[in-house]
Amino acid sequence: MMDRIPVVVLTGFLGSGKTTQLNAWLQQRQDLAVLINEMGDIGIDQHLTAQSGVPVTLLAGGCVCCVVQGSLSSTLRNLFMARKNGDIPAFTRIVLETTGAAEPSGVLAPLEQDAWLKKRFYCQSVLTVVNVAAGVDSIQRHPECLEQIQAADVLLLSRTDQVDGARLVGFQQQLVALNREADQVSTPAAAELLERQFERRCRITGRLSIVAPESSSFAPRVSEPLPTSSSRHQLYSAALIWAHGLSWVHWQAALQQLAGQCGDALVRVKGLLRVEGLDGPLLVQWVGTAEPELTPMNQWPDGDTQTRLVLIVRHDDPDFVHQQMAHWQSLLTQLLASGH
Template structure:
């Protein structure tokens, strides 16, 4: 992830697990993300062929498909996923994020455990996104109870095909998702068009200087929605930011990172703690926390909560309570609430 305020790129590349039952719309969503302007590595966690639009493919070597926008697509099964990720997070590849699209019959929790349990400091957890098919989920549930089990552990639930059902059915599906997972971020998706900023930091490469026009540029130019559902599909995405001139209370900050507000998908920022000499880059997805020393020149003090279906007033109240108050003393041991998440080998 990138830090806030033009901070430097963290060494860990966020790995986003994208799951959902067969036909839910995962590949369509991947194709949309590939048009975002970010350099994305796509890993298809299946034995089948690479499932991205043929139009995007510029060349293929040794199982890795290089796409026209600097993205890469690979196939992997459970035994090779770790090796594939290790290759994709190499600095020479320079990816902004990796999306692991699991098989429709896969167990996403196993993939998440592999990522969160990785000892490679270049691999970061970017969250579990589960796609629910609004048109067919009710018919699938009786024979596939694992759908609800997967929804229950998702960090973000994307309800797809909402344009194919009436309002009553859409509301019922959303209510069903909420009953299974009351705290996850939930967003509605039409034709795979999820806001990329909800999942990852999309870099602005418009001023990279003269270069050859890539296929991705043409795809991006032609990707504007003409179906009339664009506003509806993105209506639930929101972000709330805090700009703090001073230090944040470690215990209150840790509580936010570990137990994000309902609807929050990820939290990121560059912060200061009382008594600590250098600022820290913090990042949390679904309660999975990552902390690293801030190596950049930008000033610390910014924190952003990004999600879908959030009560922004409640989030604002939580953020406003983070700064250390003038009449408040902080125990020197309190910073452990945050610094215990520092990566192994990082200075304290």
């Protein structure tokens, strides 16, 4: 059999720190190809990925574990052929950054079920980023978090800078109860991790051998059967593309309004905002109920100076996110019209 190309699955809940970890690897390694899967219809992450010269492909519009599995298969085929024909550098492995809602075994299904792909690719590892500051609450609230932790070969602990030592140790023990086989490593993890092989996965024809949790106290509160549509997660996204800009102060007020509208349902916001007086966009990174992080960027990553923002909520009504976005957009229009 020809040498197969390893695929490393980088997963972790929304906003846990996947792109941040990926960027750290891209600064050290030129021999990767990267696939970035985003839930929303517009991609933000590919603009935040270091300009490293490695091939980066965006799979937008849904989760690779269910909605865009077909796109994953065709993208892997295209990458294989482009590499073979010398159209792109001869990468040694693929890093697949999933959406924060992905179920890792669903992500791997095309690699196991498609005979053509199976001959050419294999899953080398599942690396799961866990936001230590969000802690147990996040695991209890979001069933995806638990699935991702249990599927991991290695747990990459992010935001260790935001918790004290005792809390970190306590949380690590709780993670052992959920997946006792996975090593725990703080981010940014060294790039050597990308080489590590995990025997149990290869032996069982690439299938995940999920480690059963010892403790039931982490059982997710939402325990509905998992349908295969995009609604399986009760996580829904809406995107805004807006040609206009506002002052920084008005953007802050508008973001507060968005938080008020969505309440506890708000899970993740990220975007590039056009701000009057700034050459580049204002990068918004907002995870759960924490304060939004607003960072001015020197320049627009792709020359497109429109405001772009993705909102992700957890709600049982799929229309909720669109209603909130429509409501918010009318607020933005009012702010614009008010002449601020």
